[in-house]
Amino acid sequence: MAGMRHIAVLGATGSIGASALDVIARHPDRMRATVLSAGSQVEALVALCRTHRPDHAVIADEARFAELRGGLRDAGLLTQAHAGADALDGLVAGAGCDTVVAAIVGAAGLRSTLAAAAAGKRLLLANKESLVLAGELLMSVANGANAEIIPIDSEHNAIFQCLRSRETQGDVRRIVLTASGGPFRGRSRDALATVTPAQAVAHPKWSMGPKISVDSATLMNKGLELIEAHHLFGVPGEKLAVLVHPQSLVHSLVEFVDGSTLAQLGLPDMRTSLAVGLGWPQRIESGVAGLDLLTQGRLDFEAPDTDAFPCLRLAWEAMEAGGTAPAVLNAANEVAVSAFLQGRIGFLAIPALVEDTLALLPGGPAESLEALLAVDAQARRLTASAITGHALPA
Incomplete structure (x- = not known):
């Protein structure tokens, strides 16, 4: 350096x-x-x-x-x-x-x-x-x-590291983002109706702020990361995929046209990603221990359940729509998550509010920052006004 x-x-x-x-x-x-x-x-x-x-x-x-x-x-x-x-x-x-x-x-x-x-x-x-x-x-x-x-997201940082293994563009067959599945992995949609904010912020693997923890619990976090990956790495939606990986040790994978798949592994600690960013192209000490695979024992993977966790589907749809749709998705989600954390709405009201706002604001071209911020504000107002219809009983 x-x-x-x-x-x-x-x-x-x-x-x-x-x-x-x-x-x-x-x-x-x-x-x-x-x-x-x-x-x-x-x-x-x-x-x-x-x-x-x-x-x-x-x-x-x-x-x-x-x-x-x-x-x-x-x-x-x-x-x-x-x-x-x-x-x-x-x-x-x-x-x-x-x-x-x-x-x-x-x-x-x-x-x-x-x-x-x-x-x-x-x-x-x-x-x-x-x-x-x-x-x-x-x-x-x-x-x-x-x-x-x-x-610095562990998933995108993993992709960054894997992509730096080659010189040319256009040789990527698929980028796979991994998701822990959050604290409610495996639960049915009906079982999610009564979860509390305290349960939602108790992430099984990562130490994060309350908003990001709720996004992880709804899988919206992974949906937002799909949109990010689309822009960061210049790849279309058909080359992106999500796998649930509860151990959170494989942070993402990149599959190349020759059949090779590279993955980046490490303990779930943001200091690794930050050390990559601060030291790149050199590797520097982060304070994070190495990964002992013998201690970890096994790595599991499964498909995400978009019926129980519709936020991931909504993010896919917003990414495909492009323009201002991701801004609407993000704004509606922020307002809905805040209401959930305040105990005003239930967990399943988060995707419901986001879906309703996306339907009301189908999106248009993202021509300028001013236009995006105007849509952001409009989406927040619409979502906030719809919260009373989803309010929990007093």
């Missing part, structure tokens, strides 16, 4: 941010966190600044700027305080970082991700919505600025 890598960690107080900072801290001679951002958790952000001593800290909530500035000053830190989306975009695009870990959850992470791509940075992409909501736009911007995108 040539020189010191200067890294902006967006979403630093979340689980992916914590993993990224853990890897960065293991290599103080090669990399440094220079920009840290958070949504509204000032105390947590200041605590991270005490540990990692970045040059800049950004809080998305502009009303908490004074609190952040005061906290940094009281901690005796030279870290500069900033607030708001404009400040974050400027820092991401500026000379203070060459690498950006994009781990802000939801559509809120889109602007800063696009800013990093437009500035030609190495982009460690953990924000699904950037590709789901605006995949064509993001890839166009990244290619135009010669930005390097390294996906």
Whole structure:
């Protein structure tokens, strides 16, 4: 790795941010966190600044700027305080970082991700919505600025590693994304009617935030990843597939035209993917142990059940429709998952709400970011207004 890598960690107080900072801290001679951002958790952000001593800290909530500035000053830190989306975009695009870990959850992470791509940075992409909501736009911007995108989702990171085994394009027969199946794998649709938010966020293999955990439980997470893979790797839907693999050790597979299938395996720990992104093309220590297949014993695979988990089917359909349909899917899902986590609707209402919103907004061309954000807002309003029809009894 040539020189010191200067890294902006967006979403630093979340689980992916914590993993990224853990890897960065293991290599103080090669990399440094220079920009840290958070949504509204000032105390947590200041605590991270005490540990990692970045040059800049950004809080998305502009009303908490004074609190952040005061906290940094009281901690005796030279870290500069900033607030708001404009400040974050400027820092991401500026000379203070060459690498950006994009781990802000939801559509809120889109602007800063696009800013990093437009500035030609190495982009460690953990924000699904950037590709789901605006995949064509993001890839166009990244290619135009010669930005390097390294996906941090374990599945896409596995595909990235497998694809780097060859020189030419067009030799891929099929890309297979693996899914753990979530905490409700094997349950019938009827059995899912009464599951609780606490059960849905208790993922059997991965430590993730509540929204992503629910997406894993509904298989929407895998649906979003299909759309991401379509854009990231430039492959049509007919070359994409999903296999349920409950051990979560095979992170994805790539089948080539010569009959070879390459798979990437490892323990379920995001630090491996982050280390790939931070060190590539070199391999660096991540803090993750190697995989002992004798201890693991067996690897199982099965087809996904799209009757019990219709979110995967809905994502396939949105990917095939293209244009603004994935943006509608994503927005409706965010609103529905939030309502579920608040205890306002049942688990099966999530796909029902998403399907209804997709039917009401069949989609159109994704011509600009403004058009996509307008559709995103419209889909959120429609889904929110439909929640009362799916509300749980008081």
